[in-house]
Amino acid sequence: MQLGGKIALVTGAGRGIGKAIAIGFARAGADIIAVSRTLPEIEETVRTANVAGRRGLAIQADVSRLEDVQRIAQQVRCHFGRLDILVNNAALRMNYLGTKDSYYIPFVNLTVDDWDSAIKVNLRGPFLCIRELLPLIRKNDAGSIINISAGGGKRGMAGRVPYCASKFGLEGLTQSLALEFQSLNIAVNALSPGKHSILTDPAKREQLGLYPAALFMKPEMMVPAAIFLALQDGQGITGQHIEALDWVMQNGHGGIEEWKA
Numbered sequence: 001m002q003l004g005g006k007i008a009l010v011t012g013a014g015r016g017i018g019k020a021i022a023i024g025f026a027r028a029g030a031d032i033i034a035v036s037r038t039l040p041e042i043e044e045t046v047r048t049a050n051v052a053g054r055r056g057l058a059i060q061a062d063v064s065r066l067e068d069v070q071r072i073a074q075q076v077r078c079h080f081g082r083l084d085i086l087v088n089n090a091a092l093r094m095n096y097l098g099t100k101d102s103y104y105i106p107f108v109n110l111t112v113d114d115w116d117s118a119i120k121v122n123l124r125g126p127f128l129c130i131r132e133l134l135p136l137i138r139k140n141d142a143g144s145i146i147n148i149s150a151g152g153g154k155r156g157m158a159g160r161v162p163y164c165a166s167k168f169g170l171e172g173l174t175q176s177l178a179l180e181f182q183s184l185n186i187a188v189n190a191l192s193p194g195k196h197s198i199l200t201d202p203a204k205r206e207q208l209g210l211y212p213a214a215l216f217m218k219p220e221m222m223v224p225a226a227i228f229l230a231l232q233d234g235q236g237i238t239g240q241h242i243e244a245l246d247w248v249m250q251n252g253h254g255g256i257e258e259w260k261a
Helices: 016-028 039-051 066-079 112-137 161-184 203-208 219-230 244-250
Strands: 007-011 031-034 056-060 085-088 143-148 186-192 241-243
Touching: 007 016, 007 066, 007 112, 007 241, 016 031, 016 039, 016 085, 031 066, 031 085, 031 241, 039 203, 056 066, 056 085, 066 085, 085 112, 085 219, 112 161, 143 219, 143 241, 161 241, 186 219, 203 241, 219 241
Parallel strands: 007 031, 007 085, 031 056, 085 143, 143 186, 186 241
Antiparallel strands: none
8 A cells, every 4th residue: 555554644634635635545554643623523534544444543633723733743642653744734714704705805804813813724733733743753764744735825816815825825834844854854745736626615616606617626636646745755756836636637547527526
């Protein structure tokens, strides 16, 4: 199995991209640590990993809180003793206000809390996870860190200021740490869906319904490219941004029709 013997931690692993990657890693042979603020969801992810014959650990935590991330590191240390793969997926995606029309929020309507909420989860969270889990990754001869990015990390979008700013910051974090960690033989890469959105919940179709040409991909589309990056180290692919849709199409894992939600 491609990831046989590996231990992988995925944040935001209770639904959408995080759940798909965690289960995909388990089916590829990795033991899984699933992290999320919603315990029942990550417990379901772990049960699926168990069905695949892999060990699993569910940790309820908020990755924007230092004390929570320190607790994550302690539990990983106690249960596994090391970590091979870290996937920073947990993110706040701008529709956190909970209303149908909140996917895009004009800058003049943003509050300081809106800004802080996005930056804390989307940028502070990955920083804290890397900082606290790095000693466990360094116990190996190699490791891989995958930061889940988005199109909003490559180009700005009107009405999505905090989200884009946080994802641009995540790209900078990825590129900088790739250079610093190369001597540690740890790869650091960014992975995004590509030109089409991932369908994480039915409401997203309604929120973007004003764009009838919009296509949505299944979260599982991210898995083949995530496995590829999980197999990298500091001597391989590092410091890159990979778009999953392009990668699967170029590497024989199907096309748009196969992965369309």
